[in-house]
Amino acid sequence: MTTSTSPRPPIVVIAPDSFKGSLSAEEVAAAIGAGIQAAIPGAQVRLKPIADGGEGTLDALMHAGGERLAVACRNAAGQVADSPVGILKDGSAVIESAAIVGLTDAAGVAVPVEQRSTLGVGDAMLKLLDRGARHFLVALGGSSTNDGGAGLLCALGLKLYDAAGEAVPPVPAQLHKVARIDASGIDARVREAKIVAMSDVDNPLCGEEGATAVFGPQKGVTPEQVGVLDRALGHFAAVLEQALGRSASGNPGAGAAGGLGYALLMLGAEFRSGAETVADHIGLDEALAGADWLITGEGRSDAQTLHGKAPFIASQRARSKGVPTTLLSGGIDRKSLGELQGSFSGCFSIVFGPGSLQEAIANAPHLLQDSAGQIARLWQTAAGAKR
Structure with missing residues (x-):
């Protein structure tokens, strides 16, 4: 007789930058966290808003x-x-x-x-x-x-x-x-x-x-x-x-x-480095200890993200601890996708379809929460299959 066990809820570290002109890093983190917990009840979520020395x-x-x-x-x-x-x-x-x-x-x-x-x-x-x-x-x-x-x-x-x-x-x-x-x-x-x-x-x-x-x-x-x-x-x-x-x-x-x-x-x-300094002060390394997954992001990600921007620094910290990182941003430059994939295990935009920038800004909290929830469901399914 065999017994099956469901995968334990993950420990997720959320360390996003702000969505400039829309949401602070703290608000972005809270919205993503809400989406994760709605999709995976019982998930332990550690919110660590980050920035790279600019606004926020x-x-x-x-x-x-x-x-x-x-x-x-x-x-x-x-x-x-x-x-x-x-x-x-x-x-x-x-x-x-x-x-x-x-x-x-x-x-x-x-x-x-x-x-x-x-x-x-x-x-x-x-x-x-x-x-x-x-x-x-x-x-x-x-x-x-x-x-x-x-x-x-x-x-x-x-x-x-x-x-x-x-x-x-x-x-x-x-x-x-x-x-x-x-x-x-x-x-x-x-x-x-x-x-x-x-x-x-x-x-x-x-x-x-x-x-x-x-x-x-x-x-x-x-x-x-x-x-x-x-x-x-x-x-x-x-x-x-x-x-x-x-x-x-x-x-x-x-x-x-x-x-x-x-x-x-x-x-x-x-x-x-602004992002490195902030990461040290907010205790990002401590939050990554024992974590299963890191979600990070910014208003728009492109090749410049890999030049010391907050999501890249967060992903490097996670990689050093063997924690996979998902990038969830307001927008993703498709031409930079190949470069971004070298640092992130999946790159996603929160936009579900055509719409105006004003609509995206107004709905940013809900878009973040919904997108995070869908990514979490995918993560949970993959984790379950591995077990």
């Missing part, structure tokens, strides 16, 4: 606990507004550039890119220093600025002067006028701080692969402005490096966030 990084990190704050700081146009920051349980302060000087901030991008600055990121750092923070995680993705981080440095106490000794505003259109920099007023507490700059960008500050040429157009830099603003950044960097006695303009990551990465490097920051 603060939310992903705060999922693990900590204190969320609203601090008054300047947006890219110089207007004061409350922006979210966080302090994690270990005392690390989190600043998300996209939440302060982001491309999606209508008020901040109401002025031309050559008039925008990162003053607000410096404002946020000062407010957190006042609260005792000395370890900073700065997420660089999604910024609307191209000022080489001059605004950040000026908010922290740096002073820019032209040849006549007049103050120079820290905006791209004025950086070519900088003749002298006084760094003596930089807040002394910055020297005590450990700064981790989170980004998957390895571009230098200037040149054909620099901040202005590569990322400027998406922020509003016109073809005619590229050379002008690039030269302005190069000039600013030359004067700054002479004043501070160090060099970083050619370092990988200096071009991140319109050169904000450069300013942080000049302050002694360590550059790290």
Whole structure:
């Protein structure tokens, strides 16, 4: 006589990135988790929202606990507004550039890119220093600025002067006028701080692969402005490096966030992969221990996903523990499917048929839940057949 046993409910780790402009990573994880549990009652689901250093990084990190704050700081146009920051349980302060000087901030991008600055990121750092923070995680993705981080440095106490000794505003259109920099007023507490700059960008500050040429157009830099603003950044960097006695303009990551990465490097920051840093802080490896399956995803997946994006980092962590990974995204680039399949055991879009983008965004939670449920049924059937 033989007895049959049904497969045990799986332990599923869900570590998605956000669906930009639609759902946060936390909301995406919750929707996928609901679909799994509806299809496989009793499944143990571990939600670990992830991000790669862009929009949504603060939310992903705060999922693990900590204190969320609203601090008054300047947006890219110089207007004061409350922006979210966080302090994690270990005392690390989190600043998300996209939440302060982001491309999606209508008020901040109401002025031309050559008039925008990162003053607000410096404002946020000062407010957190006042609260005792000395370890900073700065997420660089999604910024609307191209000022080489001059605004950040000026908010922290740096002073820019032209040849006549007049103050120079820290905006791209004025950086070519900088003749002298006084760094003596930089807040002394910055020297005590450990700064981790989170980004998957390895571009230098200037040149054909620099901040202005590569990322400027998406922020509003016109073809005619590229050379002008690039030269302005190069000039600013030359004067700054002479004043501070160090060099970083050619370092990988200096071009991140319109050169904000450069300013942080000049302050002694360590550059790290955003997704790797978030994965460490949210305990993704611990969640994968003993797991049967990982589901991850993002708004749209293509070949760029494999260059340090959150789903790829999550899949690599899972692979190291022998856990298969399914990619469930808003959309999948069919031409990239062959490349994606090398890192994921199945790539799926949540869209069931033709429809408008507006409809997909409005129905995203239900589409995620339904798609996750169907994938879970397939997984359960395959697991049962193996047993």
